[in-house]
Amino acid sequence: MNRELVRLYPDARCELDFTTPLELLVATILSAQCTDKRVNAVTPELFRRYRTAADYAGAEREELESLIRSTGFFRSKANSIIGLGQALCERHGGEVPSNLDDLVRLPGVGRKTANVVLGNAFDVPGITVDTHFGRLARRFGWTEATDPVKVEDEVAGLFPAKDWTMLSHRMIWHGRRICHARRPACGVCALAHWCPAYGAGPTGEDEARTLVRNGPFS
């Protein structure tokens, strides 16, 4: 199955623009409920003004908010980013830590964000279970769990660690483009012939029930 996804999306990758772990961390925080394209529209100016963790720690709130405003949730994101800068300076000498435990303790950094940074800035294999990954993993029959950590653990047992990061990208691409939450485009899905959720009865999951109710096409 991974083979099918590789064939489908050979060049899947992180679509956020960044050059350093700190930039990726900030971009990923900004990407919540926001397209990567919009994040990439604000980060050039943002990264020009704020280059180090100390820069974020000492940021003037109003200015930071205005720079990131169009990514949505700008007040809470600005809060997170300032707190992030402070925490990085206080606990990690201004550097971005490269392990999950330290990353997750940072303000505004949940497990999903932490895994994105590990996989894309540090080449540490990580399964990024966001809303897409979880939904597709359940439709594919890889897990029945809804808890992202359980999904992560169960899927980790199915694939070698070297594949985790790219698998995450491909799952997320497919989820965004084809295997939507509400009306999955099964009619144009190259995986439909293989997919347990295609044309199958209820699987006990909301999205699958919606699929069955609406029919696999359109």
Added chain:
DNA sequence: ATCCCGAGGG
């Protein structure tokens, strides 16, 4: 109107 690659807080 409704949805979207989350995280924190009550």
Added chain:
DNA sequence: CCCTCTGGAT
């Protein structure tokens, strides 16, 4: 577990 934070695309 549910709520909130927010803007932009469709």
